[in-house]
Amino acid sequence: MKRIQVRVYGRVQGVSFRVWCKEQALEKNLVGLVRNEENGSVYIELEGDFKAVQSVVAACYFGPELAVVTDVSTKEISLKKDNEFEIHD
Numbered sequence: 001m002k003r004i005q006v007r008v009y010g011r012v013q014g015v016s017f018r019v020w021c022k023e024q025a026l027e028k029n030l031v032g033l034v035r036n037e038e039n040g041s042v043y044i045e046l047e048g049d050f051k052a053v054q055s056v057v058a059a060c061y062f063g064p065e066l067a068v069v070t071d072v073s074t075k076e077i078s079l080k081k082d083n084e085f086e087i088h089d
Contacts (some may be wrong), residue, residue, distance in 0.1 A: 003032070003047040005077045008060050010070035012042045018087045020064035021056075025085040028052035032080075035088035047079060 008017070013036050021034040021044055030048040037043050044060070046053045063069050 001048065001079060002050045002053050003045060003077050003079050004053050004057060005075045006044040006046065006057055006060055007037075007073045008042040008044065008063065008069055009040070009072070011066075011068040012063060013040055015066035016064050017042050017067055020067075021060070022085050022087055024056045024059055028056055030056060031082040031085050033082070033086045033088055045077070045080075047082060 018034045018036065021042070025032060025034075025046060028048065030046050030052055032045040032047050034042060034044045046056055057072070057074055060072050061069055
């Protein structure tokens with residue numbers, strides 16, 4: 001089990017990135033959260049099986065169809081043992 005903090009930069013707001021991210025996470029049985037940041041980036045926390053987490057992180061480099069991702073940063077953080085994956089406003 002791993003929890004990874006992900007920050008995605010580029011044209012990632014207003015393109016359904018949060019909804020897309022939740023779909024990706026649920027397909028891989030991951031928990032965590034996604035939210036838009038004031039600086040225009042998207043903040044994500046993914047927790048679960050390491051290979052599943054890595055798979056969603058890799059997908060974040062492309063995002064949904066209308067997204068234009070310019071950078072992705074990751075950092076391992078402490079497990080929180082959430083029960084679900086949530087979209088935060």
